[in-house]
Amino acid sequence: MTTEQQRKMLEAAAKACGYEYPHMLFGGRVWNPLTNPADTAEMCAELGIGTRWYLFDDFVVCGPSYNNVTAYFKDHDNSRLKAWMYAATMVATKIGDLK
Numbered sequence: 001m002t003t004e005q006q007r008k009m010l011e012a013a014a015k016a017c018g019y020e021y022p023h024m025l026f027g028g029r030v031w032n033p034l035t036n037p038a039d040t041a042e043m044c045a046e047l048g049i050g051t052r053w054y055l056f057d058d059f060v061v062c063g064p065s066y067n068n069v070t071a072y073f074k075d076h077d078n079s080r081l082k083a084w085m086y087a088a089t090m091v092a093t094k095i096g097d098l099k
Contacts, residue, residue, distance in 0.1 A: 010034065017043055049088050050062065059073060063087075
C-alpha cells in the first residue's frame with residue numbers, strides 16, 4: 001500500500017469516527033489504527049465493528065454483517081494483529097466513504 005493510499009484510508013476512517021483531522025487527535029499524538037491496536041480498538045467500539053477469527057484458516061473478518069472485510073494473516077507478515085488492524089480500518093474506511 002502506498003503512502004497516499006494509506007493517507008486516504010486513514011482520512012476516511014477518521015471521518016467515520018467523527019474526527020476531522022486524524023493527525024491532530026489526542027493532544028497531537030498521531031491517530032493510526034493501521035499501526036496502533038489501541039486506536040483500532042477505540043475505532044471498533046465507536047463504529048460497532050465486530051471481529052470474527054478463523055484461526056484454522058488463518059484469517060480474520062471484520063465488519064457489520066452487510067459490509068465485511070477479510071484479511072489473511074499471510075498477507076500481513078503472518079500477524080493476527082496486523083491483519084485485524086487492516087480489516088477493521090478497511091471497514092471504517094468504507095463507512096467513512098458513505099458519509
